[in-house]
Amino acid sequence: MNDSIEERPTPAPGNTRPGGRTARTRAAVRDAVLTGLSEHGYPALTVEYVAEHSGVHKTTLYRRWGSVEGLLADALDLASEDAWTPPDTGSLSGDLRALAHEVVGAFGDPAAGAAPTAFIGAAFQSPRAAEALHAFYTERFRRCEVVVTRAVARGEAPWGTDANAVVQGVSAPLFLRLFITREPIDGALADQAARAVLAGVEAGAYVPA
Incomplete structure (x- = not known):
């Protein structure tokens, strides 16, 4: 076996500078x-x-x-330590659509989605994997909240709109089909999910009562 990467003990993950x-x-x-x-x-x-x-x-x-x-x-x-940022298309409609299409891109192709799908499957069998997956998506959704913050500032969403609920709402129907009903997802479904959430935002459905 090739041990070239580990010639000597190293500190715990994340304790040295990037590239070390x-x-x-x-x-x-x-x-x-x-x-x-x-x-x-x-x-x-x-x-x-x-x-x-x-x-x-x-x-x-x-x-x-x-x-x-x-x-x-x-x-x-x-x-979760990557530099990924949510899309900024200039409109809430475009941003929600882009987010939905990212889910399709990550999971829609069986080859591309094999690893992330397996991670989610592992979370059902491993409590520690489930905790890590929860932390990963909590951080991802947190980063996406700026999409709604920008929309409120532009007057596209009511003040008080629950940003986290909005970004989760975009991916929810896609994940339902992926992992519950086991149906395919595509760009048309992504567009539908984005339109549905946008309509709810404009109607004030994501403003807590």
Whole structure:
């Protein structure tokens, strides 16, 4: 096995500057976790698999991550550290539509959606993965709230509109079809979800009573 990434012990994930040895190790481990989830699913993912495909010795993986659950949680933590920002099209209608289409882009294609779908599946089997997934989407939705803040400032949404409820409302029907009814999603459904939420915003349905 190639141990070149782990020539010596390194600090806990996230404790060194970006681009350092720890960052490279976390990225390699994250990529191996994603590959394993995509190819085999959570039940078949093992520390040995991650070690073989990341080049990080399994004793290091056990020491730093503890278990497959720890590997999953850190992979999601690393994903949440990205620089992703929500779309800014200049209108609430355009922003909601763009957000909905991002969900379709991430999950609609079976190959592209295999890893994120497997992450969500793992959350039903692992309490720690469920906590990490909750934290990931809490942060994602928090970043999206600016879409509504801008809309209120432009006069497109009533003051007091619940920004978090709005951005969750856009993805909710898409996730329902993906993970509950197991139906395909596409651009037309994304547009429909965005229009429905926009109509609710304009009608004041997202302003708490």
